[in-house]
Amino acid sequence: MALNIIVLIKQIVDIDLLKVNPSTGSPEVQNLPLRLENLSKNAVEEAVRIKEKNGGKIYAICFGTEKSSSAMKEAFAMGVDEGFVITGYQGNDPARTSMVLAEKIRAIPHDIVLLGNQSAESYTGLLPGKISRILGERLLSNAIKIEIVNGRARATMAMESETVTAETQLPAVISVTQEINEPRLPPVMQILQAGRKPMNVSATGIKEVTPNKIISNIAPKSERRKIVFEDIEKGIPEVAKAIREASR
Amino acid sequence: MPQTVDTETESMLRESVRAFVKKEVAPIAKKIDREDQFPVEVFRKMGKLGFLGVTIPEEYGGSAMGYRAQGIIEEELGYASASLGLSYGAHSNLCMDSIYRNGSPEIRETYLPKLCSGEWIGSLCLTEPESGSDALAMKTHAEKADGGWKITGSKTLITNAPLADIFVVYAKTGDSLSAFVALATDSGLSRGKKFDKMGMRGSPTGELFFDSMYIPDNRTLGAIGVGKDIIMSGLNLERVILSFIFIGLARRGIEMSVQYASSRKQGGKPIGDRELIQEKLAYMYTRYETSKMLCYRAVDEVSKDPMNVLSAASCILYTTEAAEYIAREALQIWGGMGYVSDSEVERLLRDAVLGQIGAGTTEIRKKLVGHELIKNYVKNGRLPE
Ligand SMILES: Cc1cc2nc3c(=O)[nH]c(=O)nc-3n(C[C@H](O)[C@H](O)[C@H](O)COP(=O)(O)OP(=O)(O)OC[C@H]3O[C@@H](n4cnc5c(N)ncnc54)[C@H](O)[C@@H]3O)c2cc1C
Numbered sequence: 001m002a003l004n005i006i007v008l009i010k011q012i013v014d015i016d017l018l019k020v021n022p023s024t025g026s027p028e029v030q031n032l033p034l035r036l037e038n039l040s041k042n043a044v045e046e047a048v049r050i051k052e053k054n055g056g057k058i059y060a061i062c063f064g065t066e067k068s069s070s071a072m073k074e075a076f077a078m079g080v081d082e083g084f085v086i087t088g089y090q091g092n093d094p095a096r097t098s099m100v101l102a103e104k105i106r107a108i109p110h111d112i113v114l115l116g117n118q119s120a121e122s123y124t125g126l127l128p129g130k131i132s133r134i135l136g137e138r139l140l141s142n143a144i145k146i147e148i149v150n151g152r153a154r155a156t157m158a159m160e161s162e163t164v165t166a167e168t169q170l171p172a173v174i175s176v177t178q179e180i181n182e183p184r185l186p187p188v189m190q191i192l193q194a195g196r197k198p199m200n201v202s203a204t205g206i207k208e209v210t211p212n213k214i215i216s217n218i219a220p221k222s223e224r225r226k227i228v229f230e231d232i233e234k235g236i237p238e239v240a241k242a243i244r245e246a247s248r
Numbered sequence: 249m250p251q252t253v254d255t256e257t258e259s260m261l262r263e264s265v266r267a268f269v270k271k272e273v274a275p276i277a278k279k280i281d282r283e284d285q286f287p288v289e290v291f292r293k294m295g296k297l298g299f300l301g302v303t304i305p306e307e308y309g310g311s312a313m314g315y316r317a318q319g320i321i322e323e324e325l326g327y328a329s330a331s332l333g334l335s336y337g338a339h340s341n342l343c344m345d346s347i348y349r350n351g352s353p354e355i356r357e358t359y360l361p362k363l364c365s366g367e368w369i370g371s372l373c374l375t376e377p378e379s380g381s382d383a384l385a386m387k388t389h390a391e392k393a394d395g396g397w398k399i400t401g402s403k404t405l406i407t408n409a410p411l412a413d414i415f416v417v418y419a420k421t422g423d424s425l426s427a428f429v430a431l432a433t434d435s436g437l438s439r440g441k442k443f444d445k446m447g448m449r450g451s452p453t454g455e456l457f458f459d460s461m462y463i464p465d466n467r468t469l470g471a472i473g474v475g476k477d478i479i480m481s482g483l484n485l486e487r488v489i490l491s492f493i494f495i496g497l498a499r500r501g502i503e504m505s506v507q508y509a510s511s512r513k514q515g516g517k518p519i520g521d522r523e524l525i526q527e528k529l530a531y532m533y534t535r536y537e538t539s540k541m542l543c544y545r546a547v548d549e550v551s552k553d554p555m556n557v558l559s560a561a562s563c564i565l566y567t568t569e570a571a572e573y574i575a576r577e578a579l580q581i582w583g584g585m586g587y588v589s590d591s592e593v594e595r596l597l598r599d600a601v602l603g604q605i606g607a608g609t610t611e612i613r614k615k616l617v618g619h620e621l622i623k624n625y626v627k628n629g630r631l632p633e
Contacts, residue, residue, distance in 0.1 A: 070256065077260055185268055188298030188311045191260045 001151055003056035003170075005047045006105055007080065008115035008127070009040035011064045011071035015120055025218040034067055036074040039116025041183035042176050046146060047114050048079035049181065054148055057081050059108055063100050064089045069199060076194035077186035083197065084108075088204040092122045095209035098130035103206070105135060110171055112153060117142050117175040124212075128175035138168040141175045254320070261317055265324040268297060277329040280450035281595050286335060286411060287450070288369075294336070295366020303345050308356055309364035315485065315551045318345075319492040319543060326496025330599035331451035333493035334606070338407035338451075339363070341489045343370030346416050346482050347429065350470040355429060359414060371412035373403040373456055374479065380405070381612050384476065388458065389420040390428065396464040397421075399428065399436070402457045407606075409454035410442040417458070418475050425475030429467040436461030447598030484560035487607050488546045491564045494571035494603045495543055498536045501571075501578040501596050505529060508582050519581070528577045535570035542566055558620040558632060565613040568603030575600040 013032035021028050036044075047058045060080040062068045065087055072083040084104055089097070105113055113135070118125035132139035140146075144163065145156040154167040158177055186194075225246070229238055254262055272290050280287055294300055302317040304310025311317075318341060325333035344363040347370075348356060362368040379385045388401025399419050409415070415430040415437075430437055440455025470478050506529065509520030519525050546563035549556050575597040579586035586593045604610040624632050 073256065073260065077264075185264050185297060186260065187296065188261060188264075188302060188313065188317075189306070191257060191264060192311055192313065194260065195257060 001054055001148070003050060003054050003111040003148065004109055005050060005056060005058045006108060006110045006113045007040070007043045007047045007058060007060045007075070008101055008113065008131075009044065009060050009062045009071060009075050010037045010116070010119050011035065011062060011068045012037045012119065012121045020219040025221065027217060027219070034070065036071040037116065037120050038183075039118070039120060039176070039178060040071075040075070041078065042178055042180055043114045043116050044075050044078045044080060045181045045183040046143075046176055047112075048184070050112070050146065050148060051079070056111075059084065059110070061086065061101060061104050063097055063204070066201075069201070072199055073194040074186070076197045076199075077191045078184060079190065081197065083199045085199060085201045086204050087201065088206075090208070092124070092212050092214075093209060094124050094126040094130060094212070096206055098127055098134060099209065100204045100206050101127070102131050102134040103204075105131070112170065113137070113173045115173070115175055117177050128173060132173040135171075135173065138172045139175070140166060140168060140172060143174050143176045144179045146174060146176070146180070257313075258316065258320060261313070262320050262324060264297070265299065265321050268294070268299075269324050269328045273325065273332060274328040277332075278592070278595070280329055280331060282449075284444070284449040284452075286408075286452050287332065288411075290332070291335070291339075291369070292366040295364065298364075300336070300340050300366055301344070301360070301364030303340070304348050304360055304364055308348070308360035310360070315489065315547050316544070318489055319547045322489055322492035323496040323499075323543075326493035327500045328496075329450070330493050330497050330596075330602075331448045333496065334448050334490070334602070335408055335451040337486070337490050337493065338372060339370045342372035342407075342482065342486050343412075343414065343416050345485065346372060346427070346478065347414075347469065349481070350427065350478050351429070352466065354466055355469065359429065363414070368413040369408055369411055370414045370416075371406055371408040372416045372482075373406050373409070374418050375405045376402060377404050381609060383479065384425065386418060386420060386425070388418070390426060390463070393462065396462055397428065397468070399430070399458045399461045399463060402440075402455065404440075404455045405443070405453055406456060407451055407453055409456050410439060410452040415456070416469060417456075417463075418479060421472050421475070424473040425479065426472045427469035427475050427478045428463045429469055430458075430461060430463060434461050434463065446601065447595070448602045449598075480557075481554035483608065484550050484554050484557060487560040487564040487613075488543065488550045490603075490607050491539070491543050491546070491567040494567050494600065495536065495539050497596055497600055498532075498539060498571045498574045501574045501593070501600075502529070502532050502536055504593055504596075505532065505578045505581045512583075525581060528581060532574045532577050536574060539567040539570045557616055558624070561608070561613045561616040561620070564603075564607060565610060565617060568600070569610065571603055572597070572600040 011034050013029050014035045017032050019028050051058055058080045059082050060075045061084045062072055063086045068085045072085055086100055128139055128141050140155040142158045143155040144158050147154045152167050152169055153172050155174055156163050156165045227242055298311050299321050301310030302313040305312045322333050325336055347359055363370050374383050376386050390397040390399045413432050417428045417430045418425055436459045438457045442452050442454045509525050510518050512519050542563045546559045549559040579593045579597050582593050585591055
């Protein structure tokens with residue numbers, strides 16, 4: 001059964017390169033390169049695998065900025081067929097983001113909506129639930145395995161201490177975890193085609209809803225002290241002494 | 249001006265190759281060197297991802313991105329394993345690209361898809377025991393036979409020869425030279441020894457012997473007698489593409505040097521605080537950046553005109569001398585630990601040395617650059633633009 005799959009993707013700064021300003025403790029995000037977020041890659045990878053098994057078409061939606069076309073091209077190179085970039089993202093506002101995304105999702109006939117279970121930058125984890133609620137579609141969350149069986153979605157989901165397998169009718173919203181797969185490296189042919197796939201860019205009209213106020217994003221002060229013990233003879237007692245003193 | 253900044257597509261390619269190298273190549277680079285083993289599985293994966301056929305059109309299983317893309321792949325491979333870069337170059341550029349540029353439709357259709365996918369490994373055979381720098385003085389010769397040619401002679405120092413499935417072979421046909429496509433299964437072809445080398449270990453180098461090896465007419469590469477042109481245009485492309493391995497290697501050398509210079513303390517402060525070390529870093533970096541610009545300029549020029557000897561020879565002349573210099577200085581910065589075979593720096597130096605020998609030696613490159621400049625001046629009364 002051919003499926004229409006929608007993947008929600010997010011573009012964030014390259015977290016690997018993120019540095020904390022040592023004097024203020026705040027993250028320095030300016031001038032960092034933008035990337036397709038890792039969990040979004042897991043979602044895209046899963047969409048591609050589902051399509052490979054069942055046939056169909058993959059759409060990606062990215063609520064971002066004018067710069068988000070590069071994230072969309074990364075998703076194209078991994079196998080997404082058509083993209084929608086919605087500009088106007090202003091910061092973490094899950095209520096607004098879910099409304100913007102749901103509006104676009106509604107406009108595309110679909111069987112499955114895939115997204116990461118939370119974004120690597122805000123960690124709210126609110127979007128899967130909100131989107132499922134707005135659309136009125138069932139939610140399977142934190143999936144580590146997805147199968148499409150007899151026109152229904154079956155997901156194995158990672159809970160706190162156990163895994164649960166559940167099934168639902170389609171259309172459904174499924175959030176994935178990082179464990180679900182290993183995102184593929186885009187092959188050269190797909191990289192080349194990425195520039196030629198249809199990308200629709202539009203601005204959202206939905207205004208700010210309840211923007212989250214950032215009370216503090218200052219990294220806790222941690223002083224890393226590097227002590228080198230050169231005298232092997234004195235060994236462990238010296239190390240123990242240093243730890244005892246430091247933890248006082 | 250050379251375009252040294254990647255286009256969007258090129259930077260996606262570079263990221264993909266870099267991620268591949270980090271995951272699949274870097275972790276085994278030391279093993280490849282130590283055990284002198286070519287990583288066939290990794291090579292096949294490169295085929296799957298489309299890295300092997302970037303200069304070959306889609307209809308034959310490639311992607312037609314071009315020589316810049318091939319350079320980018322070499323640069324990223326060279327950073328982690330120059331030897332894999334060398335075997336990649338021999339396969340994708342020396343062998344496969346020559347077959348594409350000079351092959352008949354039948355030859356292209358039959359062999360390119362297998363080479364693009366990595367199912368087959370390719371090799372190019374020019375050097376002989378008695379003709380290296382003076383390659384055109386080869387002794388291997390082909391005699392006309394019924395429906396084909398019989399080739400007799402031998403080749404040596406051939407990259408990938410110990411495991412290749414397909415070979416571009418040059419041989420004398422009367423007074424001229426011609427190119428042929430030989431297969432590992434051809435009767436009369438046998439492999440000699442695999443050399444135990446100082447560097448570029450894991451990129452197998454070996455000998456080949458041809459004892460009346462029969463090659464049917466439909467496996468001549470280009471017309472009979474045009475071998476010299478095939479060699480010359482191929483050499484220019486090869487020189488530029490192989491140069492990219494050495495900018496990757498140089499980047500790794502500088503990275504390791506800066507890392508060590510900032511952490512190794514002597515006399516109470518990091519050695520990087522010493523001006524003699526800073527001078528090394530300054531020259532290393534400047535030569536690296538210069539090499540990069542030269543490579544990206546040369547690849548654009550030689551893509552347009554494969555007969556551009558000046559651009560190709562000056563590019564590889566400078567880039568490989570710079571890489572050897574950088575690797576040597578990196579080892580010096582690492583001091584005694586650099587000389588220990590567990591350090592990656594000593595491998596960089598051993599690998600870098602090949603840069604001044606393969607694809608024409610430094611001496612031959614100097615000769616070519618000098619000769620081209622004079623020839624140009626006599627003809628046009630000025631330096632080339
Ligand atoms: C690891 C490795 C991989 C290789 N892969 C391939 C391959 O895939 N295919 C292939 O065909 N070949 C390959 N070669 C061969 C390589 O191209 C030759 O080694 C190179 O061209 C030099 O030839 P030679 O070794 O015979 O040295 P020679 O030509 O004997 O040179 C010896 C010395 O004399 C100098 N010299 C020679 N002639 C002159 C001159 N006219 N003026 C000034 N100095 C001169 C040289 O610069 C050198 O210093 C490979 C070699 C190595 C080491």
